[in-house]
Amino acid sequence: MARVNASKGRKEEKGHGREMRGLFLIALAAFLIISLVSFDPGDPSFNQAVTPKNVSNLAGVVGSYAAGFLVDIFGAGAWFWPLLFLYMGACRFVKRIRIRPVQWVGVFGLFIAFLGWACHLAF
Numbered sequence: 001m002a003r004v005n006a007s008k009g010r011k012e013e014k015g016h017g018r019e020m021r022g023l024f025l026i027a028l029a030a031f032l033i034i035s036l037v038s039f040d041p042g043d044p045s046f047n048q049a050v051t052p053k054n055v056s057n058l059a060g061v062v063g064s065y066a067a068g069f070l071v072d073i074f075g076a077g078a079w080f081w082p083l084l085f086l087y088m089g090a091c092r093f094v095k096r097i098r099i100r101p102v103q104w105v106g107v108f109g110l111f112i113a114f115l116g117w118a119c120h121l122a123f
Helices: 018-038 060-091 101-122
Strands: 001-005 010-012
Touching: 018 060, 060 101
Parallel strands: none
Antiparallel strands: 001 010
């Protein structure tokens, strides 16, 4: 099934499973970007009940709920998630852009700083 790379001790996958997961993550990122770009507070979401006929989100009712959920929870930090999924999908194809686990601490710190900045703008 999977062979172990002797130099690094990592498993290498056979077949196209890695690429398929990458395409799924990139498609999810594109869907979330379209949902967030066309987000309208008047669309139906988990915090607002509106008839599904009046959805102005380009991704439809599902995009309206997804964007509403992300904006309700993270505010302007909702843009972090599609970018993260886009990065994770791209890493499935290009190994050179991967970052080490220690560098994820910086990414998390940047996310927290962005959320703080967004909260500062809100108040």
